[in-house]
Amino acid sequence: MPEPSSPSPAGRDRAVRRVRVLAWSVAAATAALSAGLSVVAAHAFKGHDGRVRAAVASPRAAARVRVPRAQHVPAIAGAPAPLRPPAAAPTEAPPQPQPQPETSGGS
Amino acid sequence: MSEPGTARWRALGTSAAIVVSDRGALAAARAAVEAELAAVDLACSRFRSDSDLSRLNAGAGRPVRVGALLLDAIAVALRAAVLTDGIVDPTIGRALILAGYDRDFATLAHARSRLVATRVEGWQAVSVDPGRNEVRIPRGVRLDLGATAKALAADRAATAAAAAAPGVGVLVNLGGDIAVAGPPPAGGWAVRVADDHQAPPDAPGQTLAISAGGVATSSTTVRRWGPDAHHIIDPRTGLPADSPWRTVSVVAAACVDANIASTAAIVLGDDAPGWLEARGLPARLVDHEGATLALAGWPREREAA
Numbered sequence: 001m002p003e004p005s006s007p008s009p010a011g012r013d014r015a016v017r018r019v020r021v022l023a024w025s026v027a028a029a030t031a032a033l034s035a036g037l038s039v040v041a042a043h044a045f046k047g048h049d050g051r052v053r054a055a056v057a058s059p060r061a062a063a064r065v066r067v068p069r070a071q072h073v074p075a076i077a078g079a080p081a082p083l084r085p086p087a088a089a090p091t092e093a094p095p096q097p098q099p100q101p102e103t104s105g106g107s
Numbered sequence: 108m109s110e111p112g113t114a115r116w117r118a119l120g121t122s123a124a125i126v127v128s129d130r131g132a133l134a135a136a137r138a139a140v141e142a143e144l145a146a147v148d149l150a151c152s153r154f155r156s157d158s159d160l161s162r163l164n165a166g167a168g169r170p171v172r173v174g175a176l177l178l179d180a181i182a183v184a185l186r187a188a189v190l191t192d193g194i195v196d197p198t199i200g201r202a203l204i205l206a207g208y209d210r211d212f213a214t215l216a217h218a219r220s221r222l223v224a225t226r227v228e229g230w231q232a233v234s235v236d237p238g239r240n241e242v243r244i245p246r247g248v249r250l251d252l253g254a255t256a257k258a259l260a261a262d263r264a265a266t267a268a269a270a271a272a273p274g275v276g277v278l279v280n281l282g283g284d285i286a287v288a289g290p291p292p293a294g295g296w297a298v299r300v301a302d303d304h305q306a307p308p309d310a311p312g313q314t315l316a317i318s319a320g321g322v323a324t325s326s327t328t329v330r331r332w333g334p335d336a337h338h339i340i341d342p343r344t345g346l347p348a349d350s351p352w353r354t355v356s357v358v359a360a361a362c363v364d365a366n367i368a369s370t371a372a373i374v375l376g377d378d379a380p381g382w383l384e385a386r387g388l389p390a391r392l393v394d395h396e397g398a399t400l401a402l403a404g405w406p407r408e409r410e411a412a
Binding site for chain 1: 111113121122124126128185186189190257278280282283284285292294295296297298299300301302303304305306308312314315316317318319320322323324325326327328329354356358359360361364367368386387388389403404405406407409
């Protein structure tokens with residue numbers, strides 16, 4: 001059985017460089033993916049303010065992010081009736097009121 | 108001359124009472140009130156898993172079809188938020204829970220050592236589609252209608268009772284939220300205002316008379332479960348309001364208006380007197396030492412508070 005030929009030093013250097021480039025590529029891709037997912041998560045979950053843009057998002061990334069649409073404005077928001085004072089101001093109660101007083105207090 | 112009649116029972120997690128100017132009409136009036144309160148409880152209770160409100164809170168994040176009564180109650184709560192610039196806000200439900208008010212108060216025995224604050228989303232986050240009877244609240248938001256629903260129930264119940272007993276004066280008292288309807292008795296309906304709606308007659312307070320509308324009192328002296336823990340949340344902080352006033356009573360054309368104003372006054376603190384006077388709402392404010400301030404036509408006191 002023939003003995004396997006050992007690689008030359010130059011070949012080993014090339015292989016090491018390839019591994020190094022591959023490692024950096026994986027690290028860069030991981031970082032980019034993490035950043036992208038962070039932006040998506042920040043917009044997808046509670047606490048997001050739709051008026052604020054994520055500082056780390058590129059315009060392209062921001063364009064991909066789905067911001068919840070604006071809320072409906074409740075019908076009441078137009079011009080609700082103001083708080084109405086009583087038709088007649090309250091007065092001092094008579095000394096022996098009938099029926100007996102009811103109590104208004106915190107509950 | 109007809110004799111007045113009174114009935115008392117428990118409803119909506121608090122005391123309920125009806126007073127009629129003619130006791131012959133008491134049964135019919137009470138039946139109308141009980142039916143109204145049962146409907147409000149089923150629609151608006153935060154503590155019933157089968158209520159419309161619980162269904163809405165559980166469905167946060169998507170549109171939920173609700174009944175007409177809850178839709179009305181939400182419209183009233185949103186009106187309160189608009190008129191108070193968000194000081195009385197229905198989206199405080201989560202803040203109340205985090206503050207420790209996470210179950211019916213009758214079963215709330217514990218006192219938390221530390222309050223937890225949360226950001227209150229704000230009433231603008233509530234979407235209402237009246238055409239479809241649909242409401243949508245964002246995920247994580249819980250509505251609480253405590254500041255308005257009980258007073259709304261008092262108004263509705265008084266109106267229903269007066270309709271069931273034509274020509275008879277009716278007063279409904281729901282845990283201190285008082286609404287009247289129909290012809291008042293001679294001299295008006297006597298109402299005592301105090302820190303607590305269960306206060307005895309000799310407790311500090313004042314007795315006044317009203318002929319229409321409603322009276323409401325908000326107080327930080329009741330419904331407490333810790334040194335700083337009470338049920339009136341300041342939406343600006345997400346915590347129980349830190350107010351110079353311990354109790355505020357207001358008279359208005361409707362009980363719900365009175366309750367919106369009294370709750371807002373507690374939260375507004377030093378700004379409350381000017382806010383109430385600008386709206387012409389007769390009010391009585393009590394500070395933590397018991398000193399009182401009467402505003403906008405509130406009658407002068409004959410007795411010490």
